[in-house]
Amino acid sequence: MTDKSTPSVSQTESSDDEKLLKEVLNAAQIDTEDRYADQQALTLRMWTIGITFSIAGCGLNTLFTLRSPSISIAKSTAQLLAYPAGRLWDACMPTRQFNILGWNFSLNPHPFNPKEHILIYVMANISFFTRMTADILVEQKMFFGLNSGWAFQILMILALFLIGFAFSGLTRPALVEPRKVVWPGLLSVTALTATLHRRRKAGANESNSSRKISTLGFFCLVFLGSVCWYWLPDFLFPALSYFNFPCWINPDSPAVNQVFGVSSGMGLLPLTLDWSQIAYVASPLLVPSWAIANVAIALVFWIYIVATACYYMNVWNTAYLPFQSSSIFDNTGNVYNVSRILSESDGFSLDLAKYEKYSPVYMPITYALSTYALAIATLASLIVWIILEHHGYILAAFRDLGNVYRVSFRAPREKQRPPRIGDVSTWWYSGCLLLGLFLAIFATEYWNIELRWFGVLSSFAISATFFFPVTLVYANTNLKVGIEVFCRIVGGFLWEGKILANVWFVGLGYTTILNGLSFSQDMKLCLYYHIPAYSVFWAQCIGIIIGTVGQVAVVNWALGHIHGICTTDALNGFTCPFSRTNFNTSIIWGAVGPRRFFSADSGYRNLFYLIIIGGTLPVIVHLLKRRYPTSFWRNASVPLLLGGLNYIPPATGMNYGSWAIVGLFFGYFVRKRHNRWWRRYNFVLDSALESSVSLAAFVIFFTIYYSGVSDRLSWWGTEVYKETCDWTGCPHKLLPAGAKIE
Helix, strand or coil, X not given: CCCCCCCCHHHHHHHHHHHHHHHHHHHCCCCCCCCCCCCCCCCHHHHHHHHXXXXXXXXXXXXXXXXXXXXXXXXXXXXXXXXXXXXXXXXXXXXXXXXXXXEEEECCCCCCCHHHHHHHHHHHHHHHCCHHHHHHHXXXXXXXXXXXXXXXXXXXXXXXXHHHHHHHHHCHHHHCCCCCCCCXXXXXXXXXXXXXXXXXXXXXXXXXXXXXXXXXXXXXXXXXXXXXXCHHHHHHCHHHCCCCHHHHHCCCCHHHHHHHCCCCCCCCCCCCCCHHHHXXXXXXXCCCHHHHHHHHHHHHHHHHHHHHHHHHCCHHHHHHCCCCCCCCECCCCCECCHHHCECCCCCCEECHHHHHHHCCCECCHHHHHHHHHHHHHHHHHHHXXXXXXXXXXHHHHHHHHHHHHHHHHHHHHHCCCCCEECXXXXXXXXXXXXXXXXXXXXXXXHCCCCCHHHHHHXXXXXXHHHHHHHHHHHHHHCCCCCCHHHHHHHHHHHCCCEHHHHHHHHHHHHHHHHHHHHHHHHHHXXXXXXXXXXXXXXXXXXXXXXXXXXXXXXHHHHHHHCCCCCCCCCHHHCCCHHHHHHHHHHHHHHHHHHHHHCCCCCHHHHHHHHHHHHHHHHHHHHHHHHHCCCCHHHHCCHHHHHHCCCCCCCCCHHHHHHHHHHHHHHHHHHHHHCHHHHHHHHHHHHHHHHHXXXXXXXXXXXXXXCCCHHHHCCCHHHHHHHCCHHHHCCCCCCCCCCCCCC
C-alpha cells in the first residue's frame, strides 16, 4: 500500500542517514539505552587524556593550517589514540578510593567507557578547530604587520569561541535534539567508537562472518598501509600528489596547463594519489551521495563551462592572469603589491592617491566567480531556500525556544526551577554570550582596532541571523555554505578603507557561526551517547580555553621560527594559503571597498546580478520538486549548486573533481552494489585514512623537513610538476612590454 503523502527531499535524506546512523550505534550497543548509566563521564582519566591530547592537537593543527596542502591532525586521531591511553590507565592505576579534604574519588573508578571516550573527542574537536581563527591572527601580524600582543589576541579569539558556544547552546532544541537532524559527519566517529568498544556476542552472526576481517583489523590494516604510502606523495615522490602528467609532457603550453593543471589550471583530469588532496574540501566518505552530486554538477557547470568560457573570452581581463590563483593582481599582470596603496601614517588604511596612481584590483576568473559571484548568489538562495523548504520547522523550533524563555522569566516570580536545556540552564549559555560580546567590545575599544563597539554588535546581528540556516545545511549534508562575502561587503560599506575593521567584522560575523556549528555537532554526538548536558558543557569550556591559548602561542612561535613562512619560498609548503586568500579578500573589501569595487566603471559590478539567480532559482527548483516529487529534482539543492564550491580558491578543480569521484564511488556504487561491505567498513575506512594521513604528515614534517633532511632529496619526481606553466601560473594572453591592462 502506497502512502499518499510524499516526504520532502530533506526528510527523505535525513531518514536514510538516520537509519544508517542507528545501525552504527546499534553495533556500538548504545543506540536506545544508556548501557553505562552507572558509570561516570567526568573522570580524572578523561580530563587527563583529553587535556593532553587537546593541547598537542591544537598546536599541531594551528601549525599545519599554515601549510599547502593543508593537513590537520584529525579529530579521529585523538579518538584513536585515546582508546589505548584509556586502557593503559585501566591497567596501571589503582582502583581504591582516595579522600582529600572530604572529596572522595578514584583514579580508576571503572573501565574506560565510551562516554569518557566521546568527551575526549569533544575536547579535541573544539581545540583542533583552528583554521579560521588562526588565519585572522596570521593575517593581522604577518600581512599587515600589526603586533597587538598576546592579550588582545587571546581576548578576541576567546570572544569568537564564546559567542559561537552560546549560539549552539541556545539553539540546541532546534538543531541538536530533533531526531531528524542527523549530522552525517558523525558517522565515522560512531563507527570508530563501535570498533574500539564493541562487545562481541557469541552466536550465528559471528560464526557466519568468521572469514571476514574484523572492523578493528580492517582499521589497523588501512591505517598502517596509509601511513607507509603517504611518504611517497608527501616527501619521496610529490608528483603523485600533483599528478598532472599532461603538463609534464608539454610543460610550456599555456593551453594544456590551463586545462589539465592542478595548481593554476581547471584540473579537467582530476587525478591524484594523495588522500590529503582528495579530502581537501571534506571527507568524501561522509557526505551523502546526493549532496556530492550537486557539488559535482556545480563544478562542471561553473568551473569547466562558465569559468572557462569567460576566461578565454577575456571577461574582466582575466585572460592576462592565471586561470586559478589565490592571489590578486595589478594592471601589469603581477601580484598586487598592497603596500603601495596603504597609508604611511598607520599602514592599515587606504591612501586614495596611491591607489589611483598604482592600479585597480584584478582577479583570476575562478576567484571572481567562486569567491564573489557565487557567494552573493548563495546568500540569496540560502534565505529563500530556508523559507520555502523549512519554514514550518523553523517556526515550530523557535516557538519551543520562546516557550523556554517565557518560563525563564516567570520562574523567579513563581518560584519554579529555571528552564534547562537537557540539564544545563539556558542562562549558562546566555552568560557566555554576554561575556563574549563584552570581551570583543573591550578588546576593540582598548586596542583601537577600528571596528569599535557598534561594529561588534553589527557583526553579531549578522551571525545571529544566519547561524540557523548555515548550520541546518551542514547538519544534513556535512558541507559548509559560507556567508563570508556578505560580511565583507557590509563591513566594506560601514568601514570603507579600514582593513582591520573588515577583518574582525568577518571574524565576529562568520567565524562565530563556524565555531557554533562545531559545538552543535558535538552536542548531537553526546546526545547519541546519553552523556549529560552539564558534562558536555564543562568539557567544551575547557576545550575553548585550550583552543584559545594554544592557537595564540603556536601562531606567534611559527611566525618567528619557520624560515620564509607565508612566502613562496617557505619550508615544506608553509605558504599560509588560507591566510593569503583572506588577506587578498580583505584588501578588496577593506581597503578598496565595495563602493569602488562595484563602481560603474568596474566590470565586477555585474557580479551583483547573480543575486537575482540566487533568489529565483530556489523557487523554480521548489516548484519542480512539488510537480515531479519522484524525479531527480527531489535531490536538487540550490545552496549546494551555488555555494558548494566555496573552497575555490585555494582548492582547485582537481581537489573537487577527485573528491566527487571517490565520494560517488563509495556513496553510490559501493553502497548500492556492496551494501554489507559499505555498512561494515565505509566509515571505519574514513577514520583510518583521516587519522593515518595526519599522523604521517606530522612525523614527516618534524623528522624530514624541519630537520633539514629534505634538502638532500632532489630528483625528477620532486621537481617535474614544478617545471610547468601550471605551477608558475602562465596566463592565456601576454601583455606587450610596458603595456597595462585597461
